[in-house]
Amino acid sequence: MAHNYDNNGFGTRAIHAGQEPDPTTGAVIPPLSLSTTFKQSAAGVHKGFDYSRSGNPTRVNFETAVASLEKGKHGVAFSSGSSVTATVLSMVGAGSHVLSVNDVYGGTYRYFTKVAPVNGIETSFVDLKEAASIKEALKPNTKLVWIESPTNPTLRLADIKAIAEYTHAHGALLVVDNTFMSPYFQNPLLLGADIVVHSVTKYINGHSDVVMGVAVTNSDEIHEKLTFLQNSLGAVPSAFDCYLARRGIMTLEVRMQRHEENALAVARFLETHAKVTEVIYPGLESHPQHALAKTQQTGFGGMVSFRMDGTLDNVNKFLGKLNIITLAESLGGVESLIEVPAVMTHASLSPEQRAALGITDTLVRVSIGIENQNDLIQDLDIALKFAY
Incomplete structure (x- = not known):
């Protein structure tokens, strides 16, 4: 039995x-x-x-x-x-x-x-x-x-x-x-x-x-x-x-622990970057619903979204320079994936609908993987410097 x-x-x-x-x-x-x-x-x-x-x-x-x-x-x-x-x-x-x-x-x-x-x-x-x-x-x-x-x-x-x-x-x-x-x-x-x-x-x-x-x-x-x-x-x-x-x-527990650990470190790094205008991650104290997150979640996950300064051209320069983080749709894998919702996962929405939801051309979504944390931050840092 x-x-x-x-x-x-x-x-x-x-x-x-x-x-x-x-x-x-x-x-x-x-x-x-x-x-x-x-x-x-x-x-x-x-x-x-x-x-x-x-x-x-x-x-x-x-x-x-x-x-x-x-x-x-x-x-x-x-x-x-x-x-x-x-x-x-x-x-x-x-x-x-x-x-x-x-x-x-x-x-x-x-x-x-x-x-x-x-x-x-x-x-x-x-x-x-x-x-x-x-x-x-x-x-x-x-x-x-x-x-x-x-x-x-x-x-x-x-x-x-x-x-x-x-x-x-x-x-x-x-x-x-x-x-x-x-x-x-x-x-x-x-x-x-x-x-x-x-x-x-x-x-x-x-x-x-x-x-x-x-x-x-x-x-x-x-x-x-x-x-x-x-x-x-x-x-x-x-x-x-x-x-x-x-x-x-079988590895969901240890993967989620590493996803969160890496995501929080990446989110904190992005918050300090001059060319990043907003970082959205429920684990940050700056998230408007951080308190709610703590009441109904036991952690904050591996998804981070952020807004870049400039235009879609700057975003594309940034994406083209990334080496470890892969430009691709989907999320939740062991590898880090990055995408631009306005022209990828949410392109089926009208421009008006995207605007109402705050899905702008410079909003970037990252699924933070379980790679080495320092490698991920360095990859983002180099690409952001290249973008401007």
Whole structure:
């Protein structure tokens, strides 16, 4: 019988939850289950698996681990973070209203505005810097509230506990995208969220070689709906991707500790630089929501955004001079990645929308990796000097 690790520490759960040695061979790492179908002892009688889209041993291993790390009961894995969004939205039905934080991830915004309306779902976007702002935005048919904290790329926080209270008083569900914090630094289910979602592609896998998503919940009813849709819509991850992501989870604790350590050092360096006009990092005392971050997070993560002096031309000179930090989209890998949201990850927003959110041409987002801290700071210093 599998051991329950729920009362153990994060690092122990990251290594052992769902990861029992193989009962037949004793293999410490369970074998990768690539089979698409499973032998039945009689018609309709099987050992818990019949067809790999409906359930796969390697996927269950991964789902069990993430649920444990998020202090949740059920994990449901998908082929991408975007497919998690689509599946969760499929729960609410035509004629429903969804309320989203205004500076939501660009891919989520695209789904809410371009795809959800086709399915009869309306979405409103609201600035939730003050949790009470949600009250005026809720409608009689609001079924779902979707937030990120911190947001991408401006690293604004939402008071998850307060928003959960307003949402539940209205009879709606709260979904929190916890991708930026990972389960190591924040557990939204403990703050009242009904569903926590992640782009597993980012910190949970952590090695920039898997595209995946996951949803975690404590509700049996929500879990039943999500697994039905997971099977029916079919946006399931491959067993190999689940194997890789489960392997990535084993080092999540030590990776997140190093990401944060490096990010804080980089943020403090950037704050002292004459050509940097603003540094946005929840771990800095200068962040307007630093106090809130300390109440709902156990750390501050590895994402840093900052504004450079000058124009996009200066930004491009700076980017072209970097040697260790790579110009690329995505985040959460062991390597440091840098991007310009206005022309990369958030280019699908209109200029007016970007301006309203503070996504200017000189706003730069960095996913701080786990390289040597001094090397990262030196790389940034040399490139910033070259840019002007």
